[in-house]
Amino acid sequence: MKATAGVDWCEVVDALAEKHDRKPHALMGILQDLQMEYGHVCPDAQIEVALALGISPTHVSDVISFYHFLCSEPKGQYVVWLCQTISCDMADKDQIAKALSDELGISFGETTGDGLFTLEYTNCMGMCDQAPAMLVNDEVHVSLTPDSAREIIAGYRREGGLG
């Protein structure tokens, strides 16, 4: 994940508009790329997207606010999305939630002090046959146990620490 400080958003967004198109229908693609690259879409970037696509900045930010996987405020380098819907819930997702919360020392909706992890719930992610499941950024982890959840976090911590 890249830092946002000092980024020339005009240039960044221009390149993305070139890739996706300079029309409103390119909005989701551009926002998703920014989200992947920078972990969020900051207001300055949103304004450049609006200018590039000929739409209002308000439109850009209201679209971001609609989709769970887009955000305008920074989150952790790794966003842990634990599925809370029925099959995962029945497979004791609460135990996984507790393990994650204890391991990271944060509640759901919070980010660790080192900026490495954010804990979030998500709705059914289509892994019901291998419940409970979670996404970490876009990587899927299934058939979780409290132990495996802790190990997975440890793995990312090592990776993030190195990066």
Place this chain on the structure above:
Amino acid sequence: MNEQVREIGTQIKVTINGEEYTARRGSTVLEICEDNGIPIPTLCAHDDLKPAGICRICVVDINGGWNLETACTWEVHDPDTVITTHSPRIRRARRAILELLLAEHCGECYTCIRGGNCELEDLAEIYGVRDLRFEREDPRFEPDTSSVSIYRDMDKCIQCRRCVRACDELQAVGALGVFGRGPESRVDTFEGMSFDEAVCTNCGQCVAHCPTGALQEIDHTRAVWAAIEDPEKHVVVQTAPAIRAAIGEEFGLPPGTSVTGRMTTALRDLGFDRVFDTNFAADLTILEEGTELLLRLQAALVEGKDVKLPQITSCSPGWIKYIELFYPDLVDHLSTCKSPQQMFGALMKSFYAEEQGIDPEKMVTVSLMPCTAKKFEAQRPEMADSGHQDVDYVLTTREMAQMIKEAGIPFTQLKDSQYDEPFGDASGAALIFGATGGVMEAALRTAYEIVTGREVPFENLNITATRGFEGFKTGSIVLEDVLDEWSFLEGVELKFGIAHGLANAHEVMERLRRGEMDDVHFIEIMACPGGCLGGGGQPIPTTDVIRQARANAIYSEDEGLPIRKSHENPHVNYLYEHYLTDGPCGHRSHELLHTEYTPRGFRLKK
């Protein structure tokens, strides 16, 4: 589908509640019911806006389907359509929707500016809501008082999105959007900015389209009461042309009732020391702005200078903020003339104060405007050329009506009276400033005569090409047999354009940027649909039918006035002879009557 399109407009028979009706194919169930006097409750529907079908209060039964459909969106194409507008399940669904909205709607109705004119309150009355089955929700928002024009109390918002749609569809501003989703969704600005920081033109179309009191003007009535009641203050009021054709609606008169004489009486009764007509300054604007145009044409055609053409009008403060925000590189196209409100204010605390021997410090200048953006304009820092804030307070039509009611003045029964001198008489040309195209028509009446020495060649001086509600109108007038001093204009076809509503202004500016306006000399742009008569400070509701009625009132009053051309206003001529002695666009008028603009853009300030 294609067959349906071809058939739109033909008459078909439909059944509503067991009765047969004839309807225009392709019209909505709501339109058919309205035409036939069948009541359908609505909240998100507005004649100015595209149907959204989101509040769902207008649900009806179509052909006995398992679910209900919204009357506002359902177009009738099938001649056999059977519509039911009341049944137990319809009543229950509507009542559930209404109670859900009421439980979320926080605020005391008796302190609400829209008390008595609130669409939600009206429905609560019709449905006899005495208590709610749902627990009331807690307030979620702090009121936003940051803007100098518009006050937001989002706890009163019912999320009909009429403000969002007006801001997008009519105004192409996009100041407002919907954020979040589900029960957490809310109407808000970019990144939740306060309204003063948001990309907002202050036009007030959001206010004019709000069914409740969630959006309203920033109140100036209390300050004006204080000024009127202060014996030390000399309080003058100016009234914009569009008020007289609309304020009667606040007192139950039909739209299009001209109440000029009653309004001046009411203002005097209210305690204003002088009641003046902004139209005086509108006449002045025509002389200044017309002269500016002729000077620009001279510079371009004779001196080959790089002056910006087309020249674009600058009377509408919503439009000014729009161009400053969205086309900051093109502000040089704007006429440097202040709006009539601000010209008037500057003269009030200079010329008038000097003539009357009044200390400008003890003067309070109030203007009565159909507009919320005028509140913003009045407090722009550069609007103090008299050495004081030129205009102290701006009241909307609605605010003024409320004050008249509060004072207990029997408005409809009042006798007519005249405006006070020395700014009493004004021309019909100034009066039509209130309608889209009016500034252009007034300017042409004067400019043509200055250049040719003859009246404009139209019957009764009515330049019909400038009239009507088409989004962007163009026209031209050929200058022939011009006077010697204007010989460079001989044979020139003066091309003009007129736009109203910022969405149309947006189209004009995009075309201008593409070079498609290079042969046009003069463009009038008004921020609000219909011009000032449809302003954001006018009585609610405002719709096209009401705009047309107000326009008719303005144009017929113009025809009845003895003076129809701005350059024949004797007070304006007196002013140029005794005060602005170096003439239109001269040094003194530049100091007092002209201004400059702020290229704002909307990138965030670092």
Place this chain on the structure above:
Amino acid sequence: MGAQMVLGPYTPGAAIDAALKMKRSDVVVTVRESGLRGRGGAGFPTGTKWMLAAAATGDEKYVVCNADEGEPGTFKDRVLLSDHADLVFDGMAVCAYAIGARKGFVYLRGEYRYLLADLEATLERMREENRLGKSIAGKDGFDFDIEIRLGSGAYVCGEESALIESLEGRRGEPRIRPPFPVSAGYLGRPTAVNNVETFALASRIMEKGAEWFSEIGTDESAGYKLFSVSGDCENPGVYELPMGTSINELLTTVGAEDAVAVQVGGASGEMVTRDAFNRRLAFEDVATGGSVIVFGPERNLLDVLENFMDFFTDESCGQCTPCRLGIRRLLNGVRDLKKGALSADDLKMLRGLSKSVAISSKCGLGQSCDTPFASILDAHLKGVAQ
């Protein structure tokens, strides 16, 4: 698991080759005759949809594959896209040929982004094999390509008009209908939106013929169906079974003989209790996009209902009043009921509210809330589980 007719071996390109041997109109006729109905859950006849899209006028037409599989308990599209992408993409090409589209989109839910690289590789291979691109399979004038667009976490985008809104760069809020996407869809042009499984089945129908499909299943619900089974069972997973299979048969197949209730069709579906396990999984009986969630005797069904109402509250787009504000009231009511703090009158009022929300909401999300609300409440009150 199951029949392995749809999920069995497939020669990439076979469906396209078979379709190109026919006239465009005959492709539509074949799909109609097969009796295939949309596999997303609503069950609109696919052949009719294609016929309308083919007949609609527009300078461009589009094919959209709805891979926004978000209904709780559904994951069969994930399996199709993971292991049988050729079958799905060939089906899209067949549709393009039938309706005259040159451009297709896969709207892939953000949760499945991890599949993106493989799917892109499949598309690239298809281009190399001339199954996408210009003059596909040597057919002059048949140009078609597919672009994958991602969602970003919004269940409601599975509703086809909301999906199109999202494709166009807006909030995924369902549109006013009519007009339907077949006449005015993406960028206002005719657009055929079909579920992943529908396209896969269209490929099989091209390959094996309409009769092969129509002979399976029931009169109103032809062919095979993929079922995503999860919850209290021995062997959760995707099962391929003929339409019309009874719930009992399915439960036996997946090892859930002690089930007391199943939720068929996900959060927006219906709860069926043990006494009705002889009911059939078909459009004319218990309709489903494929989600089957099994509940054993230990489950508290109010927990299930709370989970679903919470889900809907979270996923409501928020534009229409009954769904935005009504479903949360239902959720609060369930919570009160769990605490024993809901009077009989209040419960009756909530049942009425649920009905009103269903009949007055703008799209399928709000419209379907009463099905789980009423059926799960009934199951709970019957005391079939804990």
